[in-house]
Every structure is written in structure tokens, then in C-alpha cells.
Amino acid sequence: MSTLPLSPDELLSTTRAVRKRLDFDRPVPLELIAECVGLAQQAPTGSNLQGWHFMVVTDPAKKQALGELYSRAFVSYRTSPIYAGSVTHGDADRDAQQSRVASSAEFLAERMGDAPALVLPCIEGRASGA
Numbered sequence: 001m002s003t004l005p006l007s008p009d010e011l012l013s014t015t016r017a018v019r020k021r022l023d024f025d026r027p028v029p030l031e032l033i034a035e036c037v038g039l040a041q042q043a044p045t046g047s048n049l050q051g052w053h054f055m056v057v058t059d060p061a062k063k064q065a066l067g068e069l070y071s072r073a074f075v076s077y078r079t080s081p082i083y084a085g086s087v088t089h090g091d092a093d094r095d096a097q098q099s100r101v102a103s104s105a106e107f108l109a110e111r112m113g114d115a116p117a118l119v120l121p122c123i124e125g126r127a128s129g130a
Contacts, residue, residue, distance in 0.1 A: 022115070052121060074105070
């Protein structure tokens with residue numbers, strides 16, 4: 001697989017979903033992850049409060065546990081009416097595209113815990129009534 005000499009800015013602003021092309025065996029330097037998180041922290045927030053933070057998980061056992069949680073949540077989503085409605089629209093071109101997206105999402109659900117690192121956005125506080 002060839003790589004492009006993209007800066008983190010270019011990577012984050014030009015790359016679309018590439019779930020099936022992820023290289024789960026290639027390590028990602030923590031410095032690059034930190035640079036990407038730093039870019040994400042530039043996002044505007046109400047009153048500049050930044051009521052969130054990011055957690056970077058590299059421990060293999062924790063990544064596997066998170067991958068299992070993600071997979072279970074995806075199975076629940078995949079069996080929901082929302083998911084079924086997103087895959088079929090009656091337009092052959094759109095349905096073909098949605099089928100590729102669904103296949104890609106299922107692939108990621110199966111492999112999430114194999115990623116070299118997981119970067120988790122965490123929102124602080126609690127939703128009312130949750």
C-alpha cells in the first residue's frame with residue numbers, strides 16, 4: 001500500500017471514510033496522534049468552554065475491550081429501523097453506495113479493537129434525564 005506525504009491538516013481535511021484500507025498492523029507515532037488531537041481541539045465551542053477532552057488508548061487489552069463494546073453497539077444499531085432505512089432508498093445508484101458504506105461500517109465494527117490506537121472524544125457532564 002502506498003502512502004501520500006500528507007500533513008495532519010491535509011489528512012484530516014481531505015480524507016473520506018477509508019475503513020477497509022486501514023492498516024491495523026502499522027504503528028502510529030504518539031506524536032502524530034497528539035498533533036491530530038491538537039488540531040481537533042481547535043474546533044469552536046460555545047463560550048469557548050471546551051467541555052470535552054480526548055482519551056488515547058494504546059493498551060491492547062483495553063483496545064480489544066473497547067472494540068467488543070463497539071461491535072455490540074453496532075449489532076444493536078444494525079438491527080434498528082434507522083439502519084435499515086439508511087441502506088435502501090429505491091434509487092439503484094444510491095442503494096449501491098449505501099451498501100458499500102454498510103459493508104465498510106461492518107468491517108470496522110469487526111476490527112475496531114485491532115487499531116494501533118483508539119482516540120476517544122469524551123464529553124464532560126451528563127445529559128439531563130440520562
